Amino acid sequence: MSANDMAMLSSLVLPGAITPSEKLRKLVRDAYRRETAKHQFDAALELSEEQVNPTAHNVRVAEARHHLHSEFLLQVLNWLPDVIALAMTRSGEKTLNPEQLAELEQELADRVFALMIAVLNMAITADQQCYEPKVLLQRMPSVLAVSRLLDSVVAINYGERK
Numbered sequence: 001m002s003a004n005d006m007a008m009l010s011s012l013v014l015p016g017a018i019t020p021s022e023k024l025r026k027l028v029r030d031a032y033r034r035e036t037a038k039h040q041f042d043a044a045l046e047l048s049e050e051q052v053n054p055t056a057h058n059v060r061v062a063e064a065r066h067h068l069h070s071e072f073l074l075q076v077l078n079w080l081p082d083v084i085a086l087a088m089t090r091s092g093e094k095t096l097n098p099e100q101l102a103e104l105e106q107e108l109a110d111r112v113f114a115l116m117i118a119v120l121n122m123a124i125t126a127d128q129q130c131y132e133p134k135v136l137l138q139r140m141p142s143v144l145a146v147s148r149l150l151d152s153v154v155a156i157n158y159g160e161r162k
Contacts, residue, residue: 038092041085048084052077071129072122072136079115083108 037044
């Protein structure tokens with residue numbers, strides 16, 4: 001190992017690893033976990049939760065300290081690891097066939113639309129869901145405009161003329 005690599009390894013802070021040997025073992029374990037995550041949703045979810053959960057934890061602590069709550073923020077932070085994990089499980093597939101593409105599209109659509117519905121439901125009582133009551137409500141006119149256009153498009157495409 002070069003002197004630069006050794007210096008970099010020595011300065012690297014890895015929880016639970018102090019010596020260069022411990023750090024190398026941890027790095028190899030982490031690389032193995034990332035490789036496994038390409039094929040196993042539970043492993044991918046665990047890794048993505050490790051990335052997002054510190055932020056969610058910090059938000060919850062700050063909310064408790066300041067007597068605040070944002071259901072919107074926590075909903076998004078809880079949603080992210082699942083979506084990231086889904087994407088990670090496809091990272092090992094260099095060439096996706098049409099069936100895999102359609103499956104990924106369907107799975108992501110399910111998750112995106114579930115979040116959209118949850119956020120729209122929050123907007124009904126936005127003053128209780130966010131730090132700033134208007135954070136959802138100020139975006140609703142645009143959402144409603146798109147919704148009205150979408151309603152017309154669906155009616156035309158599916159023969160439900162009004």
